[in-house]
Amino acid sequence: MEFSRLTSSLQHVSSLIEYIENENQVLQENLNELNFYDVNNRALLKSFQQQQQIEADSLQEMNQRLKEKLFDYETELQQSNQYCQQLQDQSINDKDKIEELMINIKRLEAKLYLPASQPYQIPEKNKNIETNRLEEFIDKCQSYLMVNLNGEQINDDNIEVVIKAALIKKQCQSLILWNNHLTCFSISRLSSALSMNKSLTKLSISKNHLSDSAIKDLSESLSFNNCTLKQLVLSSNEITDQGLIYLSDMLKTNEHLIVLGLQDNKITDKAIQYLSQIIQFKNQVIEEISLYSNKSITDGSVDDIFNMIRHNQSLKTFWIRDCQLSEQGKDKLQQSIQDKNNFDLLV
Structure with missing residues (x-):
């Protein structure tokens, strides 16, 4: 009996x-499989780390090249x-030169109206020119061109x-x-002659201390389209505001x-307002207006x-x-020509 139990126990232990x-054996197989996976994973990890290092080196190299290009671009910028600043400075200098040239042009224009240098000059400047000498003087001027009687005491x-020698006989243009x-x-006499004249295109009567009534006569004569005067x-x-109103009409x-x-008269903002309305709504012919050195024209205009x-x-x-315009007023006038091509505005 005892032997049977021992035998049974041995069998049980043997089975165990x-x-x-x-x-x-199963665990050993699993361990071998795990070792295989571990080796593969380590190899993959090493390969991944190597690839990461290669990519990191490549990115670092690319970053360095980008930094170099950025530096080049910054230097070029x-x-x-x-260069742009130099161009702007040059533009400012050119603008100053242009303004200076425009002023010089006006000075040259003024010189144009100085007494003409002729082979024959009238000797007496403090007396009225004798009729025959004035006729001789005008007769020496070329026909159809300019007759310059600046400072010759015409009265x-x-x-x-x-009128007879310059306008009718010589048919001067200026x-x-x-x-x-x-x-x-x-x-008044000159205005009457203009209404019949077809040759004169430019008339300059500056520095004669004309009254507004004289301007009225001249304006009325020029109101008729049979007059061909252009300048x-x-x-x-x-000239006061009333004179400018006559001219505006x-x-x-x-x-x-x-x-x-x-230029250089006694015109104020009041007459400028009237002139502006006429030019804006009633006239599409005028090309040039000069009002500089009218000291009573202000920002009100x-x-x-x-x-x-x-x-x-x-x-x-x-x-x-050379009027009484502020810098702000001048800037606003400059804005008025932004859409104008080749507009000559001098403020």
């Missing part, structure tokens, strides 16, 4: 040992900015000689009467006058001038330098 051995007594002694009577210069004549109907010079320049299609030149 066999089971344990089988389990150990800095050089470009310096009521000899204006008829000028008549310069600066620095003389013309009165309302002289202008009228009336600078330094002490003339511009409503005159279809020939393209240049009006009114800026809005009117701005609208005039913006809306008139014929005006190409407007000079209002």
